[in-house]
Every structure is written in structure tokens, then in C-alpha cells.
Amino acid sequence: MSFARIGLWLLRRERSAGEWRVLLLALVIGVGSVSTTGFLGDRVKRAMSEQGARFLGADLLVTSPRPIDAWPAHTLEASAALEFASMVSRGDAFQLGTLRAVDAAYPLRGEVRIAERPFEAGAPRPAQPPPGAVYVDQEMLTLLNAAVGDSVQIGEASFRIAGVVVEEPGQLAGVFGFAPRVFLRADEVDQTHVLQPGSRLTYLYQFAGSADALDAFSTALKPQLEPTQRLLGSRDGVETLRGAFANADHYLQLTALISLLLSVAAIAIAAHRHAIRHYDQAALLRCMGATTAQLRVLYAVQLLTLGILGSAAGVAIGALMQQALAGLILPEAVTRLPSLGIAPVGVAIASGLLALAGASLPALMRLVRVPPLRVLRRDLPPLPVGAWLSAAITGGALLVLIAWYAGDAKLVAGFVGALAALVVVLAGLARLALVAGRGVQKISYGPVRFGLAQMLRHRFDSTLQLGAFTLALFLVALLTLVRSDLVDGWRQQLPENAPNHFLVNIAPHQQQAVADYLAEHRLEASEVYPMVRGRLVTKNGVPIADTLPPEARDNNTLRRELNLTWTATLPANNALLAGTWHGDRRAPEISVESNMAERLNLALGDTLGFESGDLVVEGRITSIRSVNWESMQPNFFVIFAPGALDNLPASAIASVYVPPDATTVLPGLVRAFPGVTLLALDKLIANIERVFAQIVAAIQLLLGFLLAAGMAVVVATLLASLDARQQEAVLLRTLGAQRAYLAKGLWSEFLALGLLAGLLATVCAEIAMALIADRLFDLPARLHPWLWLALPAAGALMVGMSGWLTTRHITQVPPMQSLRALG
């Protein structure tokens, strides 16, 4: 029998040993955690590459806020579509939709799947509906409580729903899109009369053809594009999306990595104990003629077997968990893909083996170096393995894992730094907590005193357990708080009766009628502000980009069109910071929001030029304002003096508070003013919350792994001290301590540990939340009383249970048997 087989044989015989189980469990948890995110990421990546060229629905896509009439000469296939937002209503039900008006050629690449009934797979069809009809997606159908065949109203025209949009090119990008989709015919848009001057429109021009023709075309086209117009190759679309996704994926993976690292700690502890318990075995085997190399094979095979078993089980769990995760955060287009890829299996198993090797090799190296003379002299320790070598092996494995999951050097450095800082802080806090525990121990009595003494005696173990569990609880708490606090905090900051609806796209001729309607229904509305769309192009006659340092040029404010308005009175929630308010002076004067002024380096007296359509209007900055953006009023970066924008196409915007019981007002408004778009903030906020909650739920699922890994650390450290504990227990029982006394002692110890971990986690979470609220979100910091109860309770419960389950049998073994077993 080869030594590999002997290794397996011994492993099989020892499979019920505590260390193997903990080691295996920790490995399963660690690999489960990284494979969950690995599978998920792989799935999305495959979905993206599968979509490939079909992502844009074309080989080339040009987007523009205005129609483009002049194109370079070309022989490409072409299609033009127009995208805009509008209300879609059916009876009293109405919903904001994202409408895409398409021609017969759309899409040039990829396909649109249309189904006859909701929740069917559908079949590829042209996206252009038959005359007088629209296609809507599932969500719209549900929101309007409509069925295929029903009629819906868009602006002033009525359309029949001819089918359900199941899939369309670029759907992945719409994961977080808030308005449901409607397809209608390009030649029927005019009937709706919803397009107003100043409406936010996106023209989509698609092109497809040979690579050479596309190259020539895009080369000719690029110089004539304006900054608000974008040219996307089929690769660009996917790349943009991939970039955005890669970031999210990174953070999920890093969360998973933390679990894996905690598992490494548990594995290292279990492997250490395993080695200590097998010194005699190794010495005996050497005595019987096994060489170092043979022992190495024997133990390596055992380790490899455990590694493969644990990783495989972890991958299986990961496969199940990713399915749950995918259901939470992925759009249907992705979930239709086969869920499991091969690549992440390899990555997860490799990570598992690496973690296992890094954590347990130093211990096993010692095992192989046990002197055979130990069979005669039981106290002989194995030859030392260099501390630097051990540290290099473990540290190297950790570093490779972190680098693997973090990707770039900066993130690796940040992660390692944060981890080191966290370890130091947690270790310090744990030590402090133990010092405090000493005070409690002094005034306690009986078994409680004994239990606390145990906790203090195993100081290194206790610190490790406290640290690991505090980390797990802290991260879980932090995430829960971030989710509830930020959304709630923001909501609570809103004044009561804050506007909850925006009315946009109000045509100039409707302004008065809308105002009258609102007044008639006694609704508190803001002023109605005219709105003109224009892009900031010059400062004092110089292109604005040239006045900025290179790193500031990529400012979004420069690329997009701003909403410009004019008014004579300073809006209520604005405050003048510098200069004088222009009032109703009919002069080309403007007032600029302070943050924008700072970002773009603007000062009083500068003259800014705005391009709107073919016209450029200029204004001199005569005042700088601060704006309360949370006021839910229409807010503007730039306000002109009256008259300056008279020549430009304008629509108007207003905000209004609609009490929850005024249910008929809004349907009435939509019917009376079909072109007006109604943005329900409630729904928007609810949508944001929903998306946020999904992401948080996904991360919390991962934190489940973290808690499990924390428990594995607790169990591993306890197992490592089990022999000493058993000896103590035997001694105490021999001296007359009752079983119940020992049990109470154990419970006191573990409950105290869990309680402390919970308290530490609470303190950390409160501090972190205060910092986040203050620094990132400008919200007042506040305490969370329930947290001070919940976390210590959760900690006590989890540590108490795992501690008791690990150690309970030492109170149950009769002293005589224990003495013999230890003999």
C-alpha cells in the first residue's frame, strides 16, 4: 500500500475527529462564500458577452438630444428611433413609461421578443407594432392592470396593446431603469402631441454593415458630433456596462473574501490542533520506518482530499446560494441563462486549496518534523519550522487570495491596510473588554466566576474569538443600519407636505390652466418655472473646458444639458451667498448655484455662454446661491433674469403635494393635460429603496457566510483548548464539583464572550454609522437603542450555542474515563 493510500485510510478512520470536521466546515464556508459571488459574476459576464454586438441593437449607435439631419455619405443599413418619457394611462390607472418610437428596421442587430400573453417566452418579432398598436412590457401591463388587447392612452392618442415585450437589446443596462418600456410606431408619435419644445428626448440612430464601411462612416462622423451626442460601437456599450458591473462585482467578491479569510483563521487553528494531536502518530510512523518524504505524501494526500471535499461542498453550496442571490438582484434576461459556469468552479476550488494550504501547511510541516525518539520521550517537540517560513507561507497565501479577488494593486493595498487596522483595533478592543471582564469576574461568584476566569485565562483564544465574532456582527449591523438609516433619515428630513409629485413638460399655453387646476383642487404647489435646456459651452468667450485643469474637464455638468430657468424672485429654498439678486432687471444676468460655481471655478462677473439648439445665449454672473436640494422643489443650477431666454423653446415644471386621500386628482390631471408628465416621487423613492434593499439583501446573504465563519473560528479555538479544559473539568469533578456547576461555568464563559462581542460590534457600528452619516450624507448622527440589545443578544446566543455544543461533553464524561483517556 502506498503512503497516499495509507493517508486516505487513516483519514477515513479519523473522519469523526473534531479538528477535521471544523477544518472541513471552515473550508466549506469560505469556498461557499467565494463561489457564490464567483458564479454570480460569471453569469452576468457570460450574459454580457453573449449579448455582444446585439447589446446596442446595432453595430454603431449615435445618441443625441436633437435630431441629426446631415450624415456623412454611407451605404450602411440604418434605423432611427426616438426615446422619451410620457404618461400612459388606462381609465384611472396611469404610469410613467419610457417610450421608444421605432421604424420598421429596428433593431438592426439582436432581437426583440414579443409574447401574446404575460409571462410567456414569446418569439422574435420586429419591434415596430402594427398601426394603432403598442407593445408594452410586463411591468407596465401589471401597473395599468391591463391585458393584451386593451387600449391605453398616450397623450391625445389611444393605442391597442398588441403584445408583451419580453426581451430587447440592451436590457441588461436597464436593470435599474425605473420606468417600464413601451414600443410604438415612429410615424404615430405626432398623434400623441406629447412632445413639447424643451422635452427631454433621446434620438437613437442605429447603423449596421461591414467593418470597413462602419470604420469609414464613424471616422467621417466623429468630427461633426457635438458634446451631447455620443457614438457607441458595439464594444463600447458592453464595455461601459462591464465597467460598472465590474465595480459592483468587486465589492461583492471582497465581502466574500472576508468570510474566506475568517475561514483561514479557523482552518489554521484547527490544523494546528490536528498537528499537535498527531505528533505521536507521526513519531510512531517514523519509528515503523516511514521517511520524511513518505510522511509528507501521507499528510499531503490527507490535506488534498479534505481540500477537494471541502471545496466541492463549498461549490455546491455556492451554486445554490447564487441562485437565491440571482433571484434578488439580476434581471430576467440574465436569469434565463444557464446558471452555472465552469470557470468559477475552478477558481473556487483553487481558492479553497490555497486557503487550506496557507493555513495548515506550517502546522503539517511541523508534524512531518517530529523526531522518532518521541515514541520514547513523549515531551519531545517537533523540530521547529522557521517562524519566518510559516509566516511567509500563510501570509503569501493570504496575499495571493486578496490580490486575486481585489484585482488592482491599490485595492489590494487598501484591503490589506484596512484588514490590518481592523485586526489591530479589534484585538485592542477585545483586550480592553477582557480587562473590563476581570472587574466583573471579581464581583461575581460561583460558577459564573469560574466561567469568567476561564475566559480570562485563555486570553489569546478569547481575543481571537472576540475579534472574529465582533467583525462578523459589526459588518452585519453596519449593513442593516446603512440601509434603514439612510433611506429613513432622508425621508424624515423631508418636511411634512413636501411636494411628492413633479409635473414636467407643461407646454407654455398650458401653464395657466395647470396652475388653475391645482388651485381649484386646493393643492399646495410650487411656482411654475419655465425650463429651457442648454449646455454650458463658454466662460468669458473661451470654451469652458479650456479654462479648467485637465482632471476637471470630464465634469458631467459640461456634457449634459442643464435645465435653465428664469424668474424675478429668489426661490424660497435658495439663499444668496454672494452678489446681488437680479430681481426683474431685464438684463442678461444669471445666478449660479454655489457648488457648481466652485466645481467649474466660476466667479461673480464671469460671462457664461449656453448653447440651446442652434442658439447661444450669454449671461453675466451677478449672484451665487446655495440651494437646498432636498426641498423637493424644482431646483436649478442656473437662473436667468426674466426675458433673456424668451427666444428659446421652453416647457414648464412645477412640484405639488398631493395628499394620499386625493386619489382622483391625478387621474384627472393626466386626462386633462395628456402631454404633461407626472413624476411620482413616492414611486421613485420606493423604486430606489427596492433596488437598494435587493442589493443589501444580497450582501446580507453573503454576511451569513461571515457569521458562519465567525462561529467556525469560535469552535476551532475551543477545540484547541478542549484537552486542557477536559483535564480541568476532571480535576474539578474529582474535587467534588457537580456537573451543573461545570455547565453553568461553561455557559457563563460563552455567554459573556458573545455578549462582549455583541457590545463591541455595537460600539463599532454606532461609530461607523455616525461617521458615514456625517461625512458622506450630511445627516445628523443618532444612536440606535435596539442595536444595543439586539447585537449582544445575537452574539450571546450564537457564541453560547456553538461554545456549549463544542464543550458540553467534558461535563458529561465520568472523571474516571476522562483520566484514562488523557492518561
Next chain:
Amino acid sequence: MTPADNAQFPVESKWASPSPPLPQAGEGWKEGDVVAARALSQRVATADGTLTILFDIALAVQAGDTLAVTGASGSGKSTLLGLLAGLDQPSAGEITLLGQRLNDLDEDARARLRAGRVGFVFQSFQLLPALSALENVLLPLELAGRADARERAAHWLERVGLTARAAHTPRQLSGGEQQRVALARAFATDPEIVFADEPTGNLDADTGARIIDLLFELNASARTTLILVTHDPALAARCQHRLHLVAGRVAEAVAA
């Protein structure tokens, strides 16, 4: 290396001083010796300086002979056993085991030499707790790569009268039964020499006597060379040769 380091890891203490003068002629290995030693010394460094455990030992044991090494606790008898079995390196002197000069062999080469050819019986039995009685006997056979390992293990378990308890783990066996398993394990590979370190040290008198009977019976029938460390004079008396150690020196050598 400081003395303190050395004390912790005495196994590293090889050839700490220049080789001592060669021993007298006739004390070295000769044809027919299974194990022989000459001018054997063992020193370990302790915190208080160098401690000499064995002084200038010479011995030779012929195939099939039995030798008892006796002495009080701390007289160096277990150290001698460890050296003779190649489990440790002497500070000075020469050992020849099974025709091989141990001084020329490194740790692994000595292990290879032992495989299947040297058996051991220990005071604390040293059975692997996870393995059954049969599997404990099987272990050295498997390590030596014997083809009929399982049959041999069963056979030897029968020889020690434990066939009925083959599936029991050490925990389920009494001390005497555990040592019987250990005896079966020691003889299972048909070794040329068996080293026994205080085989009755952990047993009561009656059980110990029965184990000794069994040990000598197995040894006689297998014609194995036996080197036995004991402080029990009665046990020593059953061996052909006796070496009495006092403070690391041979105080008395009795040949049959």
C-alpha cells in the same frame, strides 16, 4: 547554537565534540551481530551545561539473543534503546544495526532500515486511537508494503488471543489487551529485532506477567532478537544477557 537551544532540541546534538578514541578491538560489530555499539556516549546540552547521559557503552547482540537493559529511572536505559534502534544520533561512538553503520545514515535512511525489520513495544502501548485492534496490527505491514498484510495481521492477532476483539478500538480495550495488540504489531512483520521499552510499566503485576510470558513465547517461536528495557529484575532474569546501567555507565554485564 546556544546551550539553551540545544536543550530544547536535543535531537540536533550530533558530534558536538571531536570523535573519542576508538574502543578496544573486539568490541565492534562482528559477523552474526544484529546490533552492536562501541564507545557510545550521549550528551545533551541543558541550561546548566552539558549533561552526559551515557558514557562509553559497548555491546553486541547476536541474532536470536535476548538482552535486558536494567537500571534505575534516569540511568540512561531508554536513551540507549533509542540510540540502538536508530531513533536518535549518538554524540560519540558507533552503532551498527542489521549490518548497517548507523553513523553513516541520516534520519530517513535509518527509517528505511527499520521498515519491516525492527519491531517496537512501548510502555504506553502507542496504539493509534482511531484504528481498530486489527488495523493497528495492519499498520506496520502496510508501511512495509507486505502483500498479504490483512491475513498476517489477523494471524498475529490470533496469536495474542484477540481475534474476538479485532474490531475494537484501543479505547474499548483494557491495558493488558492493548499491550497484546502492541505485541502482535511488533512481531507482525517478522522483524529481525524487537525493542521493548518497559513493556509492563503501565500494567498491574498479574497482567504484566502474562504479557511477559507472551512476549518471550512469541520471541522464541519467531527467533527474533529482543532488546528489553526494564527495571524489573525478575523480567531481566528471563533474558540471556543483562546490562545494568548506573548513571549512564555499564555497572555490570552478564552474558549467558
